[in-house]
Amino acid sequence: MRIAKDRNSSALVPLPCDFYARDPRVVSRDLLGKVLVRRRQRQLMTARIVEVEAYLGQDDPAAHSARGRTARNFVLFGPPGLSYVYFIYGNHYCFNVSCLPDGEAGGVLLRALEPISGIEQMAEARDISIDATAADHDLRKLTSGPGRLAEAFGVTRERDNEKDLTSPESDLFIVDDGFRPPRVDVTPRIGITKAAERPLRYIIAGNKFVSRG
DNA sequence: GAGGAGATCGTCT
DNA sequence: GACGATCTCCTCT
Numbered sequence: 163m164r165i166a167k168d169r170n171s172s173a174l175v176p177l178p179c180d181f182y183a184r185d186p187r188v189v190s191r192d193l194l195g196k197v198l199v200r201r202r203q204r205q206l207m208t209a210r211i212v213e214v215e216a217y218l219g220q221d222d223p224a225a226h227s228a229r230g231r232t233a234r235n236f237v238l239f240g241p242p243g244l245s246y247v248y249f250i251y252g253n254h255y256c257f258n259v260s261c262l263p264d265g266e267a268g269g270v271l272l273r274a275l276e277p278i279s280g281i282e283q284m285a286e287a288r289d290i291s292i293d294a295t296a297a298d299h300d301l302r303k304l305t306s307g308p309g310r311l312a313e314a315f316g317v318t319r320e321r322d323n324e325k326d327l328t329s330p331e332s333d334l335f336i337v338d339d340g341f342r343p344p345r346v347d348v349t350p351r352i353g354i355t356k357a358a359e360r361p362l363r364y365i366i367a368g369n370k371f372v373s374r375g
Numbered sequence: 376g377a378g379g380a381g382a383t384c385g386t387c388t
Numbered sequence: 389g390a391c392g393a394t395c396t397c398c399t400c401t
Contacts, residue, residue, distance in 0.1 A: 215393070224393070226386095234386060252383025254394050271393055309394050319385095353393055377401085388390085 174199065176335035179328045182242035186216035186261040186268040190364045193259075195341045198275060200315045201333045207280030207315060209305055210341065211272060212369040215351045216362040217258070219267035223356035227267035238267045243328040247312070247319040254309030257317045259327060259336075273352070273363070275305035276371040277314075284314035298370050307373045343367070 177196065182189055193211050200207040217225035219238070226235040226248065237246040238260050246258040246269055262268040277284060284304045285292040292300050305311040312318075317334070327335045345367035350359055352374060365372045 217393075226393080229387085232387075248393085249385055250392060251394050252385075252392095256393060258393085273393085307394070351393070355392090377399105379397105379399085381397090382395090384392105386391090 174330075174335075174337055176328050176330060176332065177243070177338060179241070179243045182259060182261050182328070183263050184242075184261065186218055186270050187362065189259070189261045190214045190216040190270045190362070191346060193270060193272075193336070194346055194364055194366050195343045197278065197337050197339050197341075198272065198311075198315065199335055199337055200280070202283075202316070205280060205283055207283055208278040209275035209284075209311070209315075210278060211274075211336070212276050213272075213274035213363070213365045213372040215271045215273055216364070217269050217271060218362070219262070222360075224351065224354040224358070224360075225267070225269070227269075228356075231267075235267075237324050238269050240264060240324075243326060245317075245322050245325040245327055245334065247317055247323040249319055250309075255312040255317055255319060256308045257312045257315070257322070271308060272311060273308050274365075274371050274373045275311050275314075276369065277301055277304050287314050287316050302371055306371050 193214050196211050197208050219227050227238040231239050237244050241264045242261050244260045247255055258269040258271045260269050304314045343366040347365050347367045348361045349363045351363045
């Protein structure tokens with residue numbers, strides 16, 4: 163599959179707060195096919211969301227928010243539509259979006275994206291050599307995995323945690339370009355030990371950019 | 376292509 | 389002090 167042509171994300175209207183103020187499972191499913199946008203100077207990086215995981219809050223043992231609010235996870239308890247970025251395994255950032263109304267914990271982890279534009283900047287950020295004509299096989303290295311996509315988009319806790327993804331002023335947000343996934347698969351989440359059996363991972367069926375399976 | 380192990384450090388107990 | 393919502397490299401098949 164070739165990279166999708168840039169479907170005129172020119173509207174560049176961030177998804178509204180209401181979109182995120184719902185159950186993370188609903189938000190997860192609806193986020194599939196949406197486009198993550200990073201605006202830096204005049205450069206634009208865009209990529210389609212093809213894999214996410216829902217984390218449900220205090221009823222979900224696998225969620226960071228399971229044991230209550232801490233200095234790290236406070237964003238999950240705040241208003242919807244904020245970015246929650248955390249550092250893991252000593253070398254990776256993971257990028258989440260807070261869900262549910264203010265005061266209720268919940269979030270969605272972005273696990274894989276399909277690059278659309280700004281591919282050279284992503285490759286540079288990932289420190290790998292690649293270009294817009296590269297095969298899918300190579301492009302997967304850019305954004306197929308939570309740590310990879312965070313690095314490709316330059317997402318760090320220092321820069322992006324608690325960022326309002328619903329603001330038109332933001333340099334990081336998510337838009338709807340009209341694409342609708344033909345089919346969505348739901349599977350258990352990856353890389354967790356608690357509540358590992360719950361089907362809370364959502365992927366665009368058949369998409370080559372999902373991180374596994 | 377699949378599987379295993381090391382790297383590496385913030386967070387929480 | 390232990391663990392973790394991961395990635396990459398290396399080895400084996």
